[in-house]
Amino acid sequence: MSSRRKRPSRNGGIAASFAACRKQRRSAFIPFLVAGDPSLEATPDLLRALVAGGADVIELGVAFSDPIADGPTIQRGSHRALAAGSSLSAVLGIVERHREELGVPIVLFTYYNPVHARGVGTFAAQAADSGVDGVLCVDLPPDEGLRELQPALEERGVDSIYLIAATSTRERIDRAAAASNGFVYYTARSDVTGEREDLIPTLAQEVKRVRRRVRLPVAVGFGISTPRQVEEVAKVAHGVVVGSALVRLVEENAVEPDLAARLERRVGELTAPLRG
Amino acid sequence: MKVRTPLSATAMEPDEGGRYGVYGGRYAPETLMAPLEELSRSYDRLRRKRTFQRRLNHLLEHYVGRPTPLYFAERLTEHLGGARVYLKREDLLHTGAHKINNALGQVLLAKEMGKTRIIAETGAGQHGVATATAAALLGLDCVVYMGEEDMRRQRLNVYRMQLLGAEVAPVDAGSQTLKDAINEAFRDWVASFADTHYVLGTVTGPEPYPRMVRQFHSVIGAEARRQLRRLAGTPDPDVAVACVGGGSNAMGLFSAFLDRPDVLLVGVEAGGRGPALGDHAARFSGGTLGVLHGARTLVLQDEEGQVVGTHSVSAGLDYPAVGPEHVFLHGEGQIEFTSATDQEAIEGFHLLSATEGILPALESAHAIAEVTRRAPEMEPDRVILVNLSGRGDKDVESVLEYDAASGGRVSVRRPSGRHSGSASGDGDAE
Numbered sequence: 158m159s160s161r162r163k164r165p166s167r168n169g170g171i172a173a174s175f176a177a178c179r180k181q182r183r184s185a186f187i188p189f190l191v192a193g194d195p196s197l198e199a200t201p202d203l204l205r206a207l208v209a210g211g212a213d214v215i216e217l218g219v220a221f222s223d224p225i226a227d228g229p230t231i232q233r234g235s236h237r238a239l240a241a242g243s244s245l246s247a248v249l250g251i252v253e254r255h256r257e258e259l260g261v262p263i264v265l266f267t268y269y270n271p272v273h274a275r276g277v278g279t280f281a282a283q284a285a286d287s288g289v290d291g292v293l294c295v296d297l298p299p300d301e302g303l304r305e306l307q308p309a310l311e312e313r314g315v316d317s318i319y320l321i322a323a324t325s326t327r328e329r330i331d332r333a334a335a336a337s338n339g340f341v342y343y344t345a346r347s348d349v350t351g352e353r354e355d356l357i358p359t360l361a362q363e364v365k366r367v368r369r370r371v372r373l374p375v376a377v378g379f380g381i382s383t384p385r386q387v388e389e390v391a392k393v394a395h396g397v398v399v400g401s402a403l404v405r406l407v408e409e410n411a412v413e414p415d416l417a418a419r420l421e422r423r424v425g426e427l428t429a430p431l432r433g
Numbered sequence: 434m435k436v437r438t439p440l441s442a443t444a445m446e447p448d449e450g451g452r453y454g455v456y457g458g459r460y461a462p463e464t465l466m467a468p469l470e471e472l473s474r475s476y477d478r479l480r481r482k483r484t485f486q487r488r489l490n491h492l493l494e495h496y497v498g499r500p501t502p503l504y505f506a507e508r509l510t511e512h513l514g515g516a517r518v519y520l521k522r523e524d525l526l527h528t529g530a531h532k533i534n535n536a537l538g539q540v541l542l543a544k545e546m547g548k549t550r551i552i553a554e555t556g557a558g559q560h561g562v563a564t565a566t567a568a569a570l571l572g573l574d575c576v577v578y579m580g581e582e583d584m585r586r587q588r589l590n591v592y593r594m595q596l597l598g599a600e601v602a603p604v605d606a607g608s609q610t611l612k613d614a615i616n617e618a619f620r621d622w623v624a625s626f627a628d629t630h631y632v633l634g635t636v637t638g639p640e641p642y643p644r645m646v647r648q649f650h651s652v653i654g655a656e657a658r659r660q661l662r663r664l665a666g667t668p669d670p671d672v673a674v675a676c677v678g679g680g681s682n683a684m685g686l687f688s689a690f691l692d693r694p695d696v697l698l699v700g701v702e703a704g705g706r707g708p709a710l711g712d713h714a715a716r717f718s719g720g721t722l723g724v725l726h727g728a729r730t731l732v733l734q735d736e737e738g739q740v741v742g743t744h745s746v747s748a749g750l751d752y753p754a755v756g757p758e759h760v761f762l763h764g765e766g767q768i769e770f771t772s773a774t775d776q777e778a779i780e781g782f783h784l785l786s787a788t789e790g791i792l793p794a795l796e797s798a799h800a801i802a803e804v805t806r807r808a809p810e811m812e813p814d815r816v817i818l819v820n821l822s823g824r825g826d827k828d829v830e831s832v833l834e835y836d837a838a839s840g841g842r843v844s845v846r847r848p849s850g851r852h853s854g855s856a857s858g859d860g861d862a863e
Contacts, residue, residue, distance in 0.1 A: 222740040223612060223725065225619040226462040232606060244737040269460060270724045274738030296460045296724070300450065320463035324626075329466060347464050348624040 170290045171262045171316050171339030174213050175374040175395060184391035185213035186428045187376055189266060189400035191234040192217050192251055193243025195411040201255050202417040203407065208259050210424025211432070215259070216293070216398065219248050219267035226295045228351030230401040233408060245271040245280075249287045256288030264291040264318060264339075272306065281309035291316035291339050299336040307336065321367055321375075323347050334371040340396060343367050344379045352401045353380035356389055364393040388430035399427055434659065436494040438538070438652040440480040445691055451640020451728075453761035459639040460724050465619075468626040473641040475546050480648065489541055496570065497527045497537060499652065503660035503818075508788045509804075516672070516811035518804055519665065520791070520821045521657045521686065528563045530794060530823030531650060531682045536563035536632055538649035540571055543630030550574040550629040554618040556583055556611030556678070557749035557796065558590025559823055560634030565599035567632075575599040578617040580609035583748045590827055608742045611678075611752045615726050635679025636756035639727030643756055650685025657818060658689045670818035672697045672807060676799040677770070678714070678749050680756035682822035691767060699807075700759060701799045703745035704772035710735075714743040716755045717763065717770035723754070730757040746775035746835060747795035747828070773802035779835055781805060782825060794823030795831060 178185040188207045192200050207215055220238035224231065245267070252263055265284065272280045272294060284292060292310060294302060299319050307317045316339035321330050324347055333341055345360055346353070357363075360377070368375050377390050378398025390397045406423055410416045451457045461469060479485045493499040502525065506518045523531035540551055551568045554577070555561030561577035568575035577594050581603050584591050594601050607613040615633075622631040636643045636650075662668040673690055675683035677700035690696040705713030713719065716731040723732030725740060733753040734740050745751040762768045773781070781801035785793050793801055800819050808817055825832075 221738075222607065223616050225616045225726070226464075226623065228620070236606075239739065244739070246737060270732070270734070270740070271738035273724050273729075274721070274734060274736065295462055296727070298459070298461065298463055298466050300466070301458055301460055322462075322464035322466075324464050324467040326467055329463070333463070344464060346624075347626070349620045 171214060171264070174262050175340060178213055178395070183431045183433065184394055185374070185376070185396040186211055186387070186431055187214045187216055187378070187396050187398045188212050188403055188424055189216040189218055189398060190403060190407065191220055191231065191238045192248040193220060193238035193241050194234045194404065194407055195237050196241045197243060197247055197251070199416065200251055203420055204255060204259055206417040206421035207424055208261055210421045211428030212261055212424065214262045214264060214396070216264050216266045216400070217248060217252070219245050219265055219271055221268040221271060224268065226349055228349040228401065230352070230405050230408070231350050234404040245275060249283050249289070252289050253287035262290035263288070264293055265289055266293050266295070269294045269297040277306050277309045281313045281315060284310070285313035285315050289315055291318050293318040293320070293342060295320070299332045303336050318342055320344055323363060327370065330367060330370045334373060337373055340374040340376050341371055342398065343375050343377045343394070345377050345381070346379045348379065350379060350401055352382035352405070356380065356386055360390070361393045384426050384430050387427050391431055434500050434656070436490045436499045436652065437655065438486065438490055438493065438649065439655050440486055440648055445688070447640065447644055447758070451643065453758045454764065456729050456757035456760045457640065457643055458729050459727060460729065461639045461727050462623060464623050465626065469639055469641070476542060476641050476645050479542055479545055485541070485545065489538055492537060493534070493652070497533050498525060500656045501525050503657055503664055505664060506789050509785065510808070512784070512788050513805060513808040515808040515813060516815035516817045517665065517813065518808055518817050518819060519661065519670070520819050521653060522821055523653060523682065524791070524793065524797065524821045524824035528559070528566050529826065530559040530563065531653060531685060531820070532560040532563035532634060533566065534652060534685065535634065535646050535649040535681060536560065537567045539630065539632040539645070540564065540567035540573065543632070544571050544573065546630065548573070548628055548630040550576070550625065551632055552576045552578065552618050552621050552625070552629055553632040553634060554578045554611065554614035555634065556614065556751060557747065557794070558583070558587040558594070558827060559749060559794070561599070561601070562590055562593050562597070564632045564634070565594040565597035568599065569597045576602055576621070578602050578604050578614040578621070580604045580611065580613050582609035583611065583614070586748050586831060587827060610743070610748065612740065619726070635681040636684045636758060637679050637726055637728050637730065637754060643728065643758055646681050647684040647688060647758065650681055651688040653682065653685035653820065654687060654689025657686060661816070661818065665816050667816065669693050669696050670816040671811065672699060673818045674699045674701065674800045674803050675820040676701045676750060676796045676822060677755060677759060678703070678752050678796060680759045682820050684756060684758060686820040687768060691762070698768045699803060700768055700770045701803045702770060702772040703747060703750035703799060704774035704777070705744040705746070706775060711742050712744050713772065714745050714750050714752055715772040716753070718772065720755070725754045728754070728757045730754050731760050746778060746831060747799065749794070749796040750799065771803060773799040775835070777802040779832060782828070782832055791821070792825030792829070793821055794825050795828045797822045798825070
């Protein structure tokens with residue numbers, strides 16, 4: 158990749174959110190939930206809880222029948238969401254109804270097939286109209302994404318976010334960095350998603366390796382589940398992503414009437430170290 | 434006949450990104466991109482190396498049992514009363530199916546790459562058994578992912594893998610069949626690629642799998658051509674038939690005839706219980722373009738892009754996507770696709786058993802079913818070449834169950850001559 162095709166995120170979008178965090182000298186907190194888990198009706202309340210707890214950007218997962226990059230927790234979350242009738246259409250509907258009210262950028266975290274099935278042009282238009290700020294397709298590396306999806310998203314002013322992995326070569330890091338808008342997502346572990354007791358010991362070094370080559374904010378995820386881990390990661394990353402730990406909370410409290418309140422409390426605990 | 438796997442042939446290769454036209458590609462999580470690039474490089478280096486070719490061909494000849502015979506099925510031909518039917522006997526290979534060609538090739542490659550652990554998915558169990566066998570032979574650890582539904586259908590193969598020293602890891606997600614086993618194998622590989630090679634068992638997946646798996650199986654078609662020349666007086670059949678799940682045995686056979694426009698290539702998919710979505714695995718009639726397991730290809734899915742369940746009496750064909758090169762070649766008019774229902778496949782199973790004393794795998798029985806439709810319509814001087822991709826011992830229990838459920842054995846009277854007997858499922862008691 159030689160040309161840098163940067164478009165600024167739209168007003169109030171992802172770039173603005175990271176800029177605001179930088180002004181406050183802190184990292185952004187980026188929680189993940191599967192839309193429609195445990196039900197489509199519950200999702201808006203859970204998203205509000207994320208914001209109330211201190212989310213700066215929300216990663217909203219689109220459930221897929223074959224989530225090859227996800228561990229058991231998010232697999233079960235996807236399964237529950239699909240059983241509850243979730244779909245890309247339903248997710249776009251939720252964003253359309255609640256994006257403005259929520260007031261934080263939303264990144265759709267999806268596998269490529271649902272997007273592909275809709276047609277990338279149609280998807281990009283609907284995503285933009287619904288207020289989606291960015292799209293991350295787990296199984297669409299820049300090699301394919303730059304050609305297939307990104308032109309349509311750019312045309313509609315929706316950010317493309319790509320993953321960088323511990324295995325990514327320098328060339329691949331550069332490619333993902335040049336292709337991404339908003340931020341890049343560094344997966345801290347070569348593994349499927351899921352909570353882990355310990356962060357990998359070389360994490361700080363590896364994030365620095367990526368940061369040296371990337372001008373955009375670097376968010377780090379995969380395996381982060383405790384306030385202590387959030388604090389550790391925040392020392393080296395512009396953004397901290399927590400997924401499985403929250404999906405597990407939803408799973409364990411799905412039938413509790415105060416599910417949203419419990420989620421807000423947990424997110425509050427996780428963001429406490431960032432507020433200093 | 435010497436065993437020569439045409440590994441260094443470069444005809445009909447995909448582009449650098451693994452694309453056949455708009456199909457194929459490398460749609461994988463970023464973590465796997467560098468390992469996949471390394472795999473492509475290692476494969477391209479080794480397949481051209483004489484020592485690697487010699488080692489593989491030596492094992493194929495002395496361990497696996499290549500070349501496999503090409504057999505003129507005289508009584509089946511008589512029974513059908515039309516074209517001459519030749520069977521490529523991949524069922525006679527060590528472990529009982531064509532799968533060993535690819536499994537051995539990849540495990541040998543993995544060993545050269547310095548990997549110490551092998552993982553694989555399996556549906557019918559044939560690819561799992563083949564991979565476990567190759568891993569045992571070459572002294573590597575082996576884990577085979579298998580859907581729980583398939584473990585039930587193929588419990589003998591489960592025990593075979595365990596006897597071979599492999600761990601069979603049950604997959605209880607989703608439909609508990611082949612696609613879920615592939616999902617689980619990918620999840621393992623995302624975390625284990627440093628010391629582990631994933632032996633994908635068919636011509637799909639991200640680049641380089643479709644071309645690599647095809648190449649390891651291309652020995653099937655190359656042999657068949659040489660054998661046909663001797664036996665039938667022509668290297669080119671009028672029709673070549675193979676069943677298509679992912680499509681590896683078909684690609685192996687068809688690869689020898691892609692530059693022969695006079696050969697009609699026919700792939701047979703699983704028609705299952707009928708044409709409703711979820712009741713079959715016929716991607717060419719019910720599938721739409723999608724991206725699954727690393728490749729853009731035809732996928733059985735709903736309008737929201739969720740992959741739907743499939744059904745086939747044969748576990749090896751029970752898969753919602755198909756190898757991308759098949760889709761490309763179909764678009765180019767090079768391969769025709771059709772399907773056979775569960776019932777037709779069971780009838781084919783009985784027919785070949787009764788007329789030739791050969792129990793075909795239920796997968797291969799789909800190809801036999803197509804032959805029973807096609808041969809009678811053709812002149813007796815015409816030639817049909819069928820890939821008998823596996824043997825049916827593993828399926829005896831499934832056939833027994835099927836026959837019991839349909840109210841009695843699907844009957845095929847032993848033919849006494851031309852035009853005698855019937856292949857109908859009339860429930861005739863013994």
